[in-house]
Amino acid sequence: MQISKLDPRTRLLIEIALAGERGAPALIRQQADAATEIGLCGAEIDAARAGRSFDVRGARALELALAVKRSDYREVRARAIQAGFDEEAYREIEGIAVAHASAGEANGHG
Numbered sequence: 839m840q841i842s843k844l845d846p847r848t849r850l851l852i853e854i855a856l857a858g859e860r861g862a863p864a865l866i867r868q869q870a871d872a873a874t875e876i877g878l879c880g881a882e883i884d885a886a887r888a889g890r891s892f893d894v895r896g897a898r899a900l901e902l903a904l905a906v907k908r909s910d911y912r913e914v915r916a917r918a919i920q921a922g923f924d925e926e927a928y929r930e931i932e933g934i935a936v937a938h939a940s941a942g943e944a945n946g947h948g
Contacts, residue, residue: 843927846876848899852931854886855900856907856938895921899931906935 842849854869861869873883882892889904891897898921905911911932918928 843924843930844899847878848896849934850876850878851882851886851891851896852899852903852934853938854883855889856903856935857887858889859887895923897921898923902928902931903935903938906932907939911935 844852850869850873854873857865857869870883873886878886885891886900889900891900898918902911902914902918902923905914915928915932918931923931
């Protein structure tokens with residue numbers, strides 16, 4: 839079992855951002871329920887769906903994940919490092935984004 843370097847809040851924000859507005863309704867509901875369970879408010883969920891966060895560290899994590907999705911993440915990685923993500927954490931963020939893109943392509947949403 840791999841232990842995550844990311845806290846559950848950051849990881850969920852990334853997943854919400856990657857799904858965006860075009861996620862399946864069931865997934866969007868599941869993510870919203872999980873977000874509420876860990877204490878995120880509706881505004882934070884909406885911001886994440888739009889690829890934004892109210893804190894710098896969260897914003898850099900979302901920026902990196904979305905950049906990986908667009909395949910232009912190398913420059914963005916430096917900002918993630920400045921926000922305090924170490925190599926293990928930023929590689930985890932990149933891995934989440936790659937897995938999400940692969941799943942979307944497999945489901946015809948790529």
